[in-house]
Amino acid sequence: MSDGVLDVLRGGLVTSCQAYPGEPMRHPETMAQIAESAVRGGAVGIRAQGVADVSLIHERVAVPQIGLWKVGGDGVFITPTLAHAVVIANVGAEIVAIDGTRRPRPDGRTLSETVRDFRNESSALLMADVGSVADGLAAVEAGVDCLSTTLCGYTDERPKSDGPDLEVLAELVSTVPIPVFAEGRVHTPAQARACADAGAWAVVVGTAITHPATITSWFSAAVGSPQR
DSSP states (O other), X not given: OOTHHHHHHTTSEEEEEOOOTTOTTOSHHHHHHHHHHHHHTTOSEEEEESHHHHHHHHHHOOSOEEEXXXXXXXXXXXXXXXXXXXXXXXXXXXXXXXXXXXSOOTTSOOHHHHHHHHXXXXXXXXXXXXXXXXXHHHHHHHTOXXXXXXXXXXXXXXXXXXXXXXHHHHHHHHHOSSOEEEESSOOSHHHHHHHHHTTOSSEEEOHHHHOHHHHHHHHHHHHTOOOO
């Protein structure tokens, strides 16, 4: 897989099409339809999770897909092992997002070992979802192809900011030699613009575009909807 995939995403919007477990929209067909709609609206790439979703979206849209596999919800849970990463690549993800923090991984491999062994199994690119600048530097050393600020505020290294962690984004952009994607709590077009201005290779937006329950709750709170 050439770095041409990253060139396609540069300067654009990647839409994250995911639903939480137990939600009505948690279905591959629904996520694929949302992905198709996002592409019509201008998304240059899609981020999705789970084997069925990634596979179907790969069939439906022509833009690159960042695929991942969430296992559980604590600790290292974003594509936590080499085996998960290989499966997601095999079902069509051009880029596989993995936990890129320095925390212990469930299969006992280091991040460097995961990257090395993945290269022997797949030509897909690897994105490290990081929670701090230190994570990002370690992930670059491990040999990943790109970084994302996905986990900033979700590990014990950074406070959870109201919006995207522009501080980490800007420092990584100015420090590392590989693309840095902005992701996490990008809830408005103004915040997306701020990420672009901070040097993000591309901006990933999920909840504010593809999660009706959360979007509805924002408006409901704003107008003071009565409890039912």
